[in-house]
Amino acid sequence: MTAASRPVTGAGHDPAVWRDRLEATDGWSVADLRALVPGRDRLLVLSAHPDDESIGAGRLLSAWRRSGGRALAVTATAGEACFDDVGVRPEGLAEARLVEWRAALAALDVEAGTAYGLPDGGLETAEDALVHAVTTTVTDLGDTDDLVLLAPHPQDPHPxxxxxxxxxxxVGARLGIPVWHFRVWMTYWSAPDVDLSGRLVTVAVDGTDDRAWDAAVRAFATQLEPQRPGWGAVVPPAMLAHHDRQLLVLPLEETP
Ligand SMILES: [Zn+2]
Structure with a gap:
């Protein structure tokens, strides 16, 4: 960090902090995941902010699509509050982030669904509206027998x-839909002994999915590049360095 740089995001762990925990995970293929949920070929990926799905689940989304599965993404907010900690909301930021989101989803070959327009930074106080919005999305899809929900982990450090x-x-519990969770900030900010209440696995993907992840993440210029002279990035390289593989937390009761 130079003397002039102003961090927008708090510092986190070196990836080595999580090395032992990650080396102890089982490797699962997309075929293994599909076998866990027979007949369910559609992922509905839920983000709090445009970029969660790409950073945390982009490799899986790419591999899922290439395996013939369908995938639809929704985002609860437009991520308009990402610079609130430094006291600024750049004009047009919400619109820019949604443009980035659609470009990233295109790179992953994932359909862009609804941006709910709930308040960035305020989802904990809008949880009823959030549950209602997700329920509406699921209901609008019709048959839920082919669906798996994919969402950030309930212990991710970001509220x-x-x-x-x-x-x-x-929503998954009420409607009988399996839910798989991905990490966003977890390995960067949380200690490896965090209670995941599930089975942490590494999903095996190939180079095509790594490249799709990279292309999707690079679409988020407002997050990766300093937006003012002297600022750091919202998503710093040290955080992205954690995302060199696809992790997933599966429900304990449904895994062999
Ligand atoms: Zn986020």
Whole structure:
């Protein structure tokens, strides 16, 4: 960090902090995941902010699509509050982030669904509206027998991510839809002994999915590039360095 740089996001762990925990995970293929949920070929991926799905689940989304599965993404907010900690909301930021989101989803070959327009930074106080919005999305898809929900983990360090993780779990439990969770800030900010209440696995993907992940993540210029002279990035390289593989937390009771 130079003397002039102003961090927008708090510092986190070196990836080595999580090395032992990640080396202890089982490797699952997309075929293994499909076998866990027979007949369910559609992923509905829920984000708190445009970019959660790409950073945390982009490799899986790419591999899922290439395996013939369908995937639809929704985002609870437009991510308009990402610079609130430094006291600024750049003009047009919400619109820019949604443009980035659609470009990233195109790179992953994932359909862009609804942006709910709930308040960035305020999802914990809008959880009823969030559950209602997710329920509406699911209901509008019609048959839920082919669906799997994919959402940030309810223990992710970001409160908005936790709210989306809980909302997904609530809707999934009520409607009988499996829910898989991905990490966003978890390995960067949380200690490896965090209670995941599930089975942490590494999903095996190939180079095509790594490249799709990279292309999707690079679409989020407002998050990866300093937006003012002297600022750091919202999503710093040190955080992205954690995302060199696809992790997933599966429900304990449904895994062999
Ligand atoms: Zn986020």
């Amino acid at each position: 908005d991510h936790r709210a989306v993780g809980r909302a997904a779990a609530a």
